[in-house]
Amino acid sequence: MGRRWPDACRGRGAPPHAVPSSAEHRAALASDAVRGAVTLALAAYFLGLLLSIAANSASGASALVSALHGRLFSPWMVPPWLDLGFDYGLTRGLPDDADHRLLVSGRGAAAPALEFPASGMTGQRAARWRRLARAVAIDDADPSGTSVLATGMAEGLFSRVGADDLEVVVSRDPFPERGTAARSAPEKVSTVRLRRGSAGLQLIRTSDPEELAPLLRPAPPLEGKVR
């Protein structure tokens, strides 16, 4: 902030004719040691920041970057929420970038019992629901995944809707043509059926209804997904 350094803070910058006393000399040495340590810590952090940006990009990352980032930096950068890619493209013009909505209804019901974000919800609250709906759709589309989110939400949804057989739909609003106000009807992105019975919880992907629904048991730990 434009202040000149106080003499006590000069360290190496002291004029050559100023012969430090032994106490001052020790203080200067300690100061140098601290500065060295801070410089090293900053260098490590900046390398981590660089690798976080490279590894958390939507474009993907090389195996080398992923390995370095995952093994050396994630363990101490993830817990404080500093493992960030700042990949704020905001929109790529893809259907995925449209607003998503979560609709939950009892099986066979005409209208959804729950809708998130509910009409009238605004601001960050509505934005968080839209992010959840999008995450459910992405999670459900992952061929290697087990629809962790939809399955995890099951108990809460059963109790809220008051039914043991639910249909969970994620819909999104397609982008209209540029310059036109006409909006198309929302399109379904993902539909899963959640059923609770004597055999336990079943998740049925409605897009593939002929497959036998798997009986869900506690899954082995999966590799975590970074946002």
Place this chain on the structure above:
Amino acid sequence: MAFPSAGSAIAAAWERCWFAPALPRPLAIVRILAGTVALALWWSWSADLNTWFGPDGLLPVEAVREWRSPWGVSILDLARSTVVVRGLYLAIGAALVCLTVGLATPLAAPLAAAGFASLLHRAPMLAGPADDCTAVLLWCLVVGRSGDDLSVDRQLAVARGSGPAQPGIRNRIALSLLLVHAAVIAGAALLAQLKADVWWGGSAAWLLSINAAVPVQFQTAFGRSEYLTDAVTHGITLFEAVFAAGVCVPALRRLTGWIGIVGWPVVGLVVGEPWWGAAMAVFAVTVLLTAPVDGDRAG
């Protein structure tokens, strides 16, 4: 000998950038602004807290643990009842209030940053750009002595007969970290946008205006004029480029700071992320407050 002199110049610049003691006033202003943004974001969880995290919530701990990074941890993972969830949530809010007003700041700052990160780790799929940037702001405040000015702590110290707030190296490190992050976030956002055709083709602003978070007036205006849409799209990327570059040039920081303070909230509104715009405006305030005064070489 060119190399030793270049090395000395770099070392001197590094010393000035990271170790020149700084007064706590700029960091105190950042503390108040960042604390306010963090409180607003914290509040946005309140209405659905039990719906998400309650005993029969939609986001049970086990499901979130499978979904998030294996290194993610949250104090809220321990909460198994509505009362504990609400209690921990209120404790995080209390830490944020203490940080904002500067009460017990050396303790409140790390608790607020850790608590905020904990809230985000409890449901990472709900977090957005504003949360990310606010988390960074809060951790930078942990590094410095932001409670030494414009704070309850300061008032208490004055009542005890303390002298004026002293400059400190920790304040400089915190301010410089904020500057680095301001440039990095703007630069990374710019890079992410330039990877998509819609930012080159000019239609990004139109597509963003369709989203529910954007005021409908923007969609109407963009619908009337393609040139306006193009101008806003290119304006956003140009603004981010100017901001990222301007932060790195001490002589331009005052101008860059003002551009950012005005520009980031507008960008936030146009892209439907108003709190991201607010958090970035706090970075812009740092840029303005760390601009060298006339005749000062230190940046």
